[in-house]
Amino acid sequence: MRLRRGIAIAVVAGGGAVTTLLVGLVTNAVSNKSRWPGWLGWLQEHAWFSFVVLGVAMAGLTALLAGLSETRPPSPPGRPEDGAGPGAAQVLRSLPRDTAAFTDRAAELERLVGSVRASQERGEGVPVHVIDGMPGVGKTTFAVHAGHLLSERFPDGQLFVNLNGYTPGRTPVQASEALASLLTAAGVPTQQIPVGDGVGAVTEARAAMWRSRLAGKKALLILDNAASYRQLEPLLPGGSGCLVLVTSRKRLVANEEVVMSVDALPPDHAVELFVRLSGRPADALDRDVVDELVRLCGCLPLGVSLLAARLRHHPSWTAEDLRGRLVTAQDRLGELRAGERAVTATFGLSYRDLAPERQRFFRQLGFFPGTDLDAHVGAALGEVSVVVARLHLEALYDDHLIDEHPGSRYRLHDLLRDYARGLAAEGDSMDHAQAVQRVCTYYLAALAVANEHIVRSGAAVPPAPDGASRVETPVLESRTDALSWLETERATILACVRRANGLALYALVARLAAAMAPFLRQAGPWDQAVALHRTAAEAARHTGDQRARGDALAELGVVRRFMAAYPQAIEALNDAVTAYEAVDDRRGKAEALNQLGIVWYLTADNEDAARAQTEALALYRELGYRLGQANALADLGMTHRQMSRFDAAVEAQTEALSIYRELGDRYGEANSLRDLGVVHSLMGAYDLAARHHQEAFDIYLELDDRVHQAYALNELGVVRRLTGDIEAARTAHSQALTHFTELGERFGRANSIRHLGVVERVTGDAAEAIRLLEEALGAYxxxxxxxxxxxxxxxxxVARGIVGERDGAIEAFQRGLEILRGLGDRCGEAEALSHWGMLLLTSDEPTAARRHFGQALTLARDIRCPLEEARALEGIGRCDWTVDGPGHGVSSLRAAVTVYRRLGVSAAVDDIERLLVSRSG
Structure with a gap:
């Protein structure tokens, strides 16, 4: 490659030189007749020499230009090469940074790397490697360092999860929770992660999804601080190409693991680490004193690094000074067992070196319920300003008493958390409850700010706590800011709820749950929301606050509805109604009734749904609550539509739409437009229906609401199919199916599959239609x-009739009609009767077929459903034509053509006209 480039450069350079000479000679010849001025005259007299110089210069410049054109800066690490644009898959890299506190471990590293290399070279599955050892020995540091060394062998990503197996004050992370975090990190939308009541079933489903996500990939997973093999087993990838490193204080034994015990550093290595981190020349330190210092630390990397940092930050100290201080601290804090006593003494030494106000701040961190915090939370804990809290946190980080975490957050190491909690426990027992109360109050104030951006316009926002004006909250200027903050703080807020509940701060539990409800409604995971609202309902029972209990039960019912757990949703919402009635909270009762009506609508208990929405609407009107009125009207309209009361549905939805627009509620406006589109489609006004659905879709797009975008796409697809645009229908339903599948919305997904089954039936693939429709049937x-x-x-x-499964088709029609009649869905009943009639007609049973078409016609005209009227008229005409011969039934057929033409159903018109022409001919 280089030779070819060199030859090319030489050719270009030579050509440039020759061209220069030729141009020069011609110029000289032309200019011989006159004398060039100044120094140009000398060039004219020595033409050959000057042209040779110019040629050489041209050759050099050409070579330089060629070299520069061949040179380009290397792609920075992690940047996509050509062809890997914004849509390219991103590699997951969440390993913590490697640390300077790591030293040697050459034997352990060689064994680990050798084991991985050997497995890969032999084409065998990479075994799980368990790294165990005592606290503070550097297990996590070793695993992270090894992970960085091996990262190139696992290009599909490197993930790190802390399982909190031995985190003071924290229960070990359940496998299902860890799997949810891993799936989220791997790009799975929160709503798609499996949820449910059975912990075992949910864990199994999430584990299956996790294994599927890593199938065929080479990824590295560090599971830090594991409590047991049972805890981590569901997290293990199923493929053979992934490496899992597990750290634990406990020896975890199983057949397939490679167990690696990490012991304290050899004294020489501990001394080397101390010298390196102390910032002092080795010859300036007394080796015997340093030997004793690292021995007092048990040669644990954590203790060594803390001691070295103390010496580095105190230039006037000698190693002897440090030893004296450490010995004193050890005598005072010698309550831990020998293996950890020196580390605790080191903590004590670092703590004693803090200013009094910083000591108090550090103690308060021992009360913190979560795992990582920012300056705002620190300010609430320490009763200081955010500026001061940030200074404290940064100083504690510099003193190695706290670790830095991504996003300007900080986290205490497990042992330091234990130490800080021990210090805090030495004070007044009320301090703990007061500290948790301060943090909860901060979160209530911050949640009030976040909810202003995510709660629907006109809806009630959980109020800020008393004294919120004195609490410094983060700046959240948009919905995106609010959702990002909530996602970051979710785990800590839920931990605060648990700690407050344990401290019997029940009022705070109920208020925090209510403040988190708007976010959890849309972000999930819903099983997490269920646990929160159950806790809140029980906390409200303890305080006797029936209104708060009603709020918790109502939210529990809403989330249960999202999970399609309809019986449990109805139970919770009925209990909420009872709680609200006990305190005469008419607004709360109306909200619960509205939600009950929605659940009954979804289960097609239409009379109950209409009764609940009517009662809710009356309460909202008494209260003058306009948004509530619009919601009840919209849901009542949907119920009327499902009962084939189309005029009543249009009336209710039109009034709801007017109120939503009056309030500027874009979400409500879109919902009403979408349902009006459904009603107009059933009434045969397809152009109007399509316009409403498109308007609704555009608003959902503006709101970034993918669930309802998918619902609008499904409705658009139905209109496209009915008007003959089959490919547009298929595209719309397929897009909706993709959205629903990614979001885990099971009801919408079933709708999309059913609609696609109809598309396949219409296009002639009856077998595929049956497959899709049976899948949808099972889901429903x-x-x-x-x-x-x-x-x-x-x-x-219909589909079974096409493939000749007459008995199966009749059985399906009978069961379907039974359900439709029980629901009062007369439009659906008319459609099923016409389908059944067509099956009988093609089975040479025209007389029975005509009875079915006659019943369908009566129903269609009664509810004014023109499409079903046209289908029934066509069926009657075809039956008469078949029984009595050509020329009979023409009036019914022509009446059907008139309706079809009005609806724009051209395919049906063409079919009938072909029949009339062929028979008359």
């Missing part, structure tokens, strides 16, 4: 959606 039955079940059965009857 799991969800308890009788309306979805009936719609699927009706379409299954």
């Amino acid at each position: 039955r799991e969800l308890g959606s009788r309306g979805g079940e009936a719609a699927s059965l009706s379409e299954l009857g």
Whole structure:
């Protein structure tokens, strides 16, 4: 490659030189007749010499230009090469940074790297490597350092998870929670992560998704601070190409692991580490004194690094000074066992060196319920300003008493957390409750700010706590800021709820749960929300606050609805109604009734749904609460539509739409537009329906609401199919299916699959239609959606009839009609009767078929559903034509054509006209 480039450069350079000579000679010849002025005259007299110089210069410049054109800066690490644009997959890298406190461990590293290399070279599965040892020995540091060394062998990502196996004051992370974090880090949307009541089933489902996510990949996973093999087993990838490093204080034994015990550093290595971190020349330190210092630390890397930092930060100290201080501290704080006594003494020495106000701040950190915090939380804990808290945190970080965490956050090491908690426990027992109360109050104030951005316009926002004006909250200027902050703080807020509940601060528990409800409604995971609202309901029972108990139960019911756990949702919402009635909270009762009505609508208990929404609407009107009125009207309209009361549905939705626009509630506006589109589609106004659905979709897009975007796409797809644009229908339903699948929305996903089954039936692939419709039927039955079940059965009857499964088709029609009649869905009943009639007609049973079409016509005209009227008229005409011969049934057929033309259903018009022409000919 270099030779070819050199030859090319030489050719270009030579060509440039020759060209220069030729140009010069011509110029000289032309200019011989006159004398050039000044120094140019000398060049004219020595032409050959000057042209040779110019040629050489040209050759040099050409070579330089070629070299520069061949040189380009290397791509920075992690940057995509050509062709890997913004859509390229990103490699996950969440390992903590490597630390300067790591020293040697050559034997352990050689064994680990050798084991991994050997497995890969032999093509065998890489075994799990368990790194165990005593606290403070450097297990995590060793694992992280090894992870960085091996990262190139595992290019598909490196992940780090702290399982809190031995974190003071923290229960070990459950496998299901760890799997949720891993799946989120791997890019799985929160709503898609499996949820449910059975911990075992949820863990198994999440583990299966995690294994699928890593299948065929080469990734590295560090599971830090494991408590047991049972805790980590579900987190292990199923493929053979991934490396898992586990650290634990406990020896974890299983057949497939490689167990590596990390012991304290050899004295020489501990001394080397101390000297390196102390910043002092080795010859300036008394080796015997340093030997004793590291021995007093048990040669643990954590203790050595803290001692060295103390010496580095005190230039006037000698090693002898440090030894004296340490011995004194050891005598005072000698309550721990020998292996940890020196480390605790080191903590004590570092703590004693702090200013009094910083000592108090450090003690307060022992009360913190979470694992990592920022300056705002630190300010609440320490009762100082955010500026002062930030100074304290940065100073503690410099003193190695706290670790820095991404996002300007800080975290105490497990042993330091234990030490800080011990110091805090030496004070007044009330200090703990007061510290937790201060943190909870801060979070309530910050949540009030965040909720201003995420709660719907006009909806009630959980109020800020008393004294919120004195609390410094983070700057959240947009919905994006609020959601990002909430996602970061979610785990800590939930930990605060648990700690407050344990301290019997029940009022705070209920208020925090209410403040978190708007976020958890949309972000999930919903099983986490269920646990929170159950805790809040029980806390409110302890305080006797029925209103707060009603709020918690109502939120529990909403989340249960999201999870499609409809019986549990109804139970919680009924209990909420009872709680609100006990304190005459009409607003709360109306909200709970509205939610009950939605659940009954989803289960097609239409009479109950209409009754609940009507009662809620009356309460909202008494209270003058306009948003509540709009919500109840919109949900009542949906119920009327499901009961084929189309005029009543349009009336209710139109009034709801007007109120939503009056309030500027874009979300409510979109919902009403979408349901109006559904009603107009059933009434045959397809252009109007399509316009409403498109308007709704555009608003959902503006709101970044992917769930409702998908619902609007499904409705658009139905209109496209009915008007003959089959490919547009398929595209819309496929896009909706993708959204629902990614978000884990099971009801919407079932709808998309059913609609795609209808598309396949219309395009002639009956076998694929049956497969899709049976899948949708199973999903609806799991969800308890009788309306979805009936719609699927009706379409299954058509598809089975096409492939000759007459008995199966009739069975599907019978079951579907039974459900539809129980629901009062007369439009669906008319459609099923027409489908059944067409099956009978093609089975040479025209007389029975005509009875079915006649029943369908009566229903369609009664509810004014033009599409079903046209289908029934067509069926009657075809039956008469078949029974009585050509020329009979023409009036019914022509009446059907008139309706089809009005609806824009051109394919049906063409079919009938071909029949009329062929028979008359």
